[in-house]
Amino acid sequence: MKSNLSLPHQNTIKGSQLPTIVTDSLTVLWGDWLKLRVRATQVVASGLISPVIYILAFGLGLGSTLDRTMTPAVGESYLEFILPGMVALSSMTISFAGTTFSICGDRLYTKTFEETLLMPVHPLALHVGKMMAGILRGLMTSGSVILVAVLFTGKVWSFLNPLFLLLLVLNCAVFAGLGVIVGLNVKSLEMVGLFNNFLIVPMSFLGGTFFDPGTLPTALKVIVYLLPLSYTSTGLRAAAYLPVSEFPWYAIPILLGFAIALSLFGAHQFAHQQD
Numbered sequence: 001m002k003s004n005l006s007l008p009h010q011n012t013i014k015g016s017q018l019p020t021i022v023t024d025s026l027t028v029l030w031g032d033w034l035k036l037r038v039r040a041t042q043v044v045a046s047g048l049i050s051p052v053i054y055i056l057a058f059g060l061g062l063g064s065t066l067d068r069t070m071t072p073a074v075g076e077s078y079l080e081f082i083l084p085g086m087v088a089l090s091s092m093t094i095s096f097a098g099t100t101f102s103i104c105g106d107r108l109y110t111k112t113f114e115e116t117l118l119m120p121v122h123p124l125a126l127h128v129g130k131m132m133a134g135i136l137r138g139l140m141t142s143g144s145v146i147l148v149a150v151l152f153t154g155k156v157w158s159f160l161n162p163l164f165l166l167l168l169v170l171n172c173a174v175f176a177g178l179g180v181i182v183g184l185n186v187k188s189l190e191m192v193g194l195f196n197n198f199l200i201v202p203m204s205f206l207g208g209t210f211f212d213p214g215t216l217p218t219a220l221k222v223i224v225y226l227l228p229l230s231y232t233s234t235g236l237r238a239a240a241y242l243p244v245s246e247f248p249w250y251a252i253p254i255l256l257g258f259a260i261a262l263s264l265f266g267a268h269q270f271a272h273q274q275d
Helices: 015-069 078-109 113-117 123-153 156-160 162-185 189-206 218-224 228-241 251-271
Strands: none
Touching (some): 015 078, 078 113, 078 123, 078 156, 078 162, 078 189, 078 228, 123 156, 123 162, 156 228, 162 189, 162 228, 162 251, 189 228, 228 251
16 A cells, blocks of 8 residues: 655645654654553563673673773773763664564564555655654663663763763664664565664674774775764763763764654655555
8 A cells, every 4th residue: 555645735844844754753652651661570581681781791701801901992800991882882783673574574574564654744754753653672782771771880870961862862863763664665574674683793803892983994994984883882982981071072963964864765765655
């Protein structure tokens, strides 16, 4: 079924439409929240396992050895160095996977996605509403990782200051937006696994979560800084441990640009979606 939202006059955004788009986005978010709240504990627990394993294996295991031979670029120990990266990693994973599987489930199994497409709202409101639901998933999981980080370091303000939280929300927005687009396009859950294996898993290790991208050779540095997670990891570390004067302010407009570009593409996808 092709959405009746693809009429040309509905694809443009006028200033007078913005309040309606915001209201409709919150309505879409509320519908997803009613389903998400039943599985809130499951969502938090599933997204917490991998970061905790990485913290134990790399932060405490490998980190105890590295701390005897080197000083991390940021933080007092290698454990402190990777903790912001673990927050970025958990928010990326759950924002992407939770959003993708939610849309895939509605499209491919319950067959209720057609009802979403028939809603009399702007396509951008559909994308933003689904994206906000993904942001909520990411914040729920990364919040538990932040709690673990605070327990390990005792530095509450480092992980709860405005810059840290702003970057975290932007990171969730980027990967939730990507999850919406993937969810609209895949034909089976196996294809979701392919996206996860060839996009999310490599980014988990190449996105600056375990190392400082600034120490890489120029060729590798270019590749790493093409990944949005790299800006989140470096930005979260700076927000947690460095003075404001050393914060990489360029990370905010770059992540915001990614989120806006994905939102516009997602709105176009919703307007021409066929199921």
